[in-house]
Amino acid sequence: MSHYGYVSEQLLTGRLWPPRRRRPKPEPEPPRLDVDRMRSHFDFAGTGRVVTNNAATSQTPRELIELFRELSPRYESVHRGQSTASRRITEEFEESFDTIATWLNAPSRRCIATYRNTTEAINAVMYSLLTEFRDGDNVVTTLMEHNSNFVPWYALSREILPRLGRRVECRVVRFDHETGELDLDHLAELVDDRTKLVCVTGASNFLGTKPPLHRIRRIADESGYRRGDGRSGSLLLVDAAQLAPTSVIDVIALDVDYLAFSFHKVLAPFGVGVLYAREPLLQGSLPFLYGGDMIAEGRVSPDLVEYGDLPWKYAAGTPNVLGVIASAQALRLLVDLALDPDEPWFGTARPLPRTHVESAMTLVSSHVRSLTDAALRRALAIPGVQVYGPGPDVSRSPLVAFTVRGRDSRQVASALDEHRVEARAGCHCATLAHLDLKLNPPASCRLSFAAYTSHEDVDRAFTALERVVGAR
Known part of the structure; x- marks a missing residue:
């Protein structure tokens, strides 16, 4: 040790100064589906339609x-x-x-x-x-x-x-x-x-x-x-x-x-x-x-x-x-639309990595879950609307099926269509469940979502529903 003494030496080398406080690094945001980019591949997105009958059939991209x-x-x-x-x-x-x-x-x-x-x-x-x-x-x-x-x-x-x-x-x-x-x-x-x-x-x-x-x-x-x-x-x-x-x-x-x-x-x-x-x-x-x-x-x-x-x-x-x-x-294109890879998989015969499939569908799943949770909360807040199935924050398929007190479900769907919201009403071929719930007639109105559905779509759909049932 030098003649400066232990403390002096530590001061000179800077080892006795308190450690510099560092701000904690913010947690990186989880990746999200780029819905706007995805929607740009579909012609329906420019028509003003609110496509919410996706449980029956999805829209087809131009490619x-x-x-x-x-x-x-x-x-x-x-x-x-x-x-x-x-x-x-x-x-x-x-x-x-x-x-x-x-x-x-x-x-x-x-x-x-x-x-x-x-x-x-x-x-x-x-x-x-x-x-x-x-x-x-x-x-x-x-x-x-x-x-x-x-x-x-x-x-x-x-x-x-x-x-x-x-x-x-x-x-x-x-x-x-x-x-x-x-x-x-x-x-x-x-x-x-x-x-x-x-x-x-x-x-x-x-x-x-x-x-x-x-x-x-x-x-x-x-x-x-x-x-x-x-x-x-x-x-x-x-x-x-x-x-x-x-x-x-x-x-x-x-x-x-x-x-x-x-x-x-x-x-x-x-x-x-x-x-x-x-x-x-x-x-x-x-x-x-x-x-x-x-x-x-x-x-x-x-x-x-x-x-x-x-x-x-x-x-x-x-x-x-x-x-x-x-x-x-279509599966290859869905991976491309979700992940935006440097080399697209669509149009090729290259073996599609399973890891890419899982990453793409995880993004899609997370996106539609957030849509469904938001939709359920809107629906549950509307007086006279009865929602069927699990509530928010539960893993479920991306749809909301409901009835409106005193209204025929098909009339509700037709009224939503006047607002350019494409719902579907009927038993949805789930006749047993409708009858078991004693719905008479055995019908409900359903709004269902897909990977290309936006939060704006959900907002427009439920704003229209509020107007149809007179809650707004």
Whole structure:
């Protein structure tokens, strides 16, 4: 130590001065969806329309409409063609299945079948399993289902299998009228060792409820049902028509056996639905439709017909080639619109990273949740308005369904349309839930949101509703 002494030396080196106070760094704001940039890709945004019927169908961005024109020079059928156009369109068509598989986190394209919509995909499951039901089996579904996830099972148990001399029951689970939540205790009571299949919505198109799929999976697993392959537990089918447009979907994490959704709710044009199924189920089940492209090349004789490899075993006839390509590109475009990457994924065949899908859909999910919470608070504050389903600050589908005391719901929707607010009124194909709530007529008015919905849209919609009901 020098002759200055310890304190003097510390002062000279500055080590005894109190540390400089630093202002805490502000927490970085979480990333948000750039809704204005997203809306610039849609023609409806410049018309003054308040598009709030997105639970029925979404709007289509210009790029997807233009894609059909770009595909027209190589318009051809897929598979087995020798022309350059046929080979190229086949490659794009098959790559589309890879994109869809990535978006769902499915193991491969072999788990993906395409149909016209969610309804047809669910019917495909019903017909594929038709011959596997044993006398005394049951199917469990719920009162909050879209008709498409109830009527096929009703028909199976009441109309189809009775003609084959087989007795199968369709059981229906209750929901809480106050909270809109599925009664899981009732579900557990109805599921037993003869429950072959549990069918449940991933998100209600009326109540907005998102049932806890992990808990439902556990109840299905514990049923004790003995499958033909020797495994134990009930199969689980999820209607993801309302879940897919604004949520991260991971079929491996959800551990579902079947999952179905429609692309016309995910920015794409009408005409394409998807069925995900575990590969062993698709491999072992009978097809829904027969003929055409689902047959192995040259493998037809009077005594033997062999089916094609997966997923083409479930692609009877000529598929909706352009629709499938455009639908898969819609997923790529949605990632671009949400993340604004330096190199767009739309219009390419580059493998789409799963991490990008999750990041994009997390932004979308956060955005629509903030819209829905704001909408619910506005609706709950309007005298005479009865809102159905879970309230704010709960994970739910991005919609608000309501009735107005003393007013017919269809009249309310028509009055909103005069303010250029496009609501929808009726039972929304959720007939069971409307009847269970004793709504007479069985109808409600619904405002539903999408990734491109703005907070201004929500404000305009509920300002219009306040005027319609005379609260403003």
